[in-house]
Amino acid sequence: MASxxxxxxxxxxxxxxxxxxxxxxxxxxxxxxxxKDSALNGIDSVxxxxxxxxxxxxKAASNDKHYFVLKASNGQVIGQSQMYASASGCRQGIxxxxxxxxxxALRDDS
Structure with missing residues (x-):
């Protein structure tokens, strides 16, 4: 299955x-x-x-779990990951x- x-x-x-x-x-x-158009623009930005x-x-959370954010070129956060137990897991997620x-592809269930 594709992403x-x-x-x-x-x-x-x-x-x-x-x-x-x-x-x-x-x-x-x-x-x-x-x-909805703003969400679709967010997908294009990702x-x-x-x-x-x-x-x-x-980033590291206060519970020692790791996560990452994806930022647009203007610095705005456009997505965030789930929590990872390790920094290496976080790197693999990136x-x-x-x-x-x-x-x-896009699956639209809105």
Whole structure:
């Protein structure tokens, strides 16, 4: 199975998306968007920025877990990962987004 952006509508009427790896695991999640077009623009931004050098920032949470954010060239966060037990797992997650995002299909369930 190829990677997919899964666009959904939240209970409050806002939109969000997840990038799913080929195995169905969530590898990146978006913020909430008020308009569907804004969420679609967010997906396009992830596709454009994922291969860009310096687009990812690794972080450590207070519980010693690791995660990363993907930033647009203007510095705005456009997606965040799930928590990883190790820094190496976090690095693998970044590489997965870098590889999968540019060609991921869209599944629109909004």
């Amino acid at each position: 997919t952006f899964h666009l959904k509508k939240a209970k409050d009427g806002q939109f969000h998306f997840n990038l799913l790896a080929g195995n169905g695991e969530i590898i990146l999640s978006s913020e909430l968007y008020k308009a 596709k454009r920025n994922a291969p860009r050098e310096g687009a990812f920032e690794s 590489e997965s987004v870098r590889r999968n995002a540019p060609d991921a």
